[in-house]
Amino acid sequence: MSSITDSEDIQQLTQEVISLLKKLIETPSFSREEEHTAALIQDFFRQKEIPFQTKKNNIWAYNRYFDPAKPTVLLNSHHDTVKPNKSWTLDPFQALVEDDKLFGLGSNDAGGCLVSLIATFCYFYNREDLTYNIVIAATAEEEISGKEGLEIVVPELPEIAFAIVGEPTEMHLAVAEKGLLVLDCTANGKSGHAAREEGDNAIYKAIQDIDWIRNYKFPKVSPTLGPIKMSVTIINAGTQHNVVPDTCVFTVDVRATDQYTLEEIIEVIQENIQSEVSARSIRLRPSSIPMEHPIVQAGLKRGRTAYGSPATSDQALLDCPSLKMGPGHSERSHTANEFIYFHEIEAGILQYISMLEEVVTK
Secondary structure: OOOOOOHHHHHHHHHHHHHHHHHHHOOOOEOOOOHHHHHHHHHHHHHOOOOOEEEOOEEEEEOOOOOOOOOEEEEEEEOOEOOOOOOOOOOOOOOEEEOOEEEOOOHHHHHHHHHHHHHHHHHHHOOOOEOOEEEEEEEOOHHHOOOOOHHHHHHHOOOEEEEEEOOOOOOOEEEEEOEEEEEEEEEEOEOEEOOOOOOEOHHHHHHHHHHHHHHOOOOOOEOOOEOOEEEEEEEEEOOOOOEEOOEEEEEEEEEEOOOOOHHHHHHHHHHHOOOEEEEOOOOOOOEEOOOOOHHHHHHHHOOOOEEEEOOOOHHHHOOOOEEEOOOOOHHHOOOOOOEEEHHHHHHHHHHHHHHHHHHHEO
């Protein structure tokens, strides 16, 4: 295999990964059911004579001249999808082409990103002039924040110097991403008959706590992500109309920033409300990359905009500087008749390559 060195070869590689994307679209890959798309990605690497490793429905591969003495860059995106909603009028599993558009489930989120990163990896695969190693990881269970996706791949990898996570951002630079903390809170009271002055109403206690959650502002505000946002999204209490409830359970959705650890956020909340607080997970942490990082600067030089993303992705599972960036538009994700433009994929591949050329080559 020779390395890709000119625009003609890049165009050929682009067509090869677009063909892969069409196959991925036509192969259902709901979260935890990605074995068939995993097989397609493995076949692609076999055809390219690129060795790869697997774990569950995850696939990863290293550049040909991997050197343990060099730092490593991770290129990552996911091949699982959500289930199609009822508003689809097209066949979600048909890779339908109309002019510059490719329709199909997962085309935008995140198939276009994934195949663009695979093309980028193939471009650098045979290069001997790299100052970094490059690893590509096509991972599972991103759409459900599952524990058998990127999370089980990272321990298998060398230390990662920085990562590019492929999600549709119109190739702008998401230099920070909010983390997610889901809290189950229980207000405890004492039951009694509603007709008499009996009991201690747990709903009233919960209301006090919910009011605090609604109005509290964490003092430190992130320059890229803004303030922490807390929202009460579920509440449940009572068994019948004439019984004062002794418990009231409510759920809080917390979108965390890089100004506080998740543990610090929990501590502040526990100190200020009466209810018991239980975190479902502290896995999905906020992430960021310094504005002065060379890969960010490479993007800014190319006219891209840096911003903070409110949405959570597999970036939350990485303990290294990471940049979220990819072709496609976030607003198309999880929508009926999802699509991506071919020109977005083509431009995405060129931007990935040109940015990395500036950072990982001599």
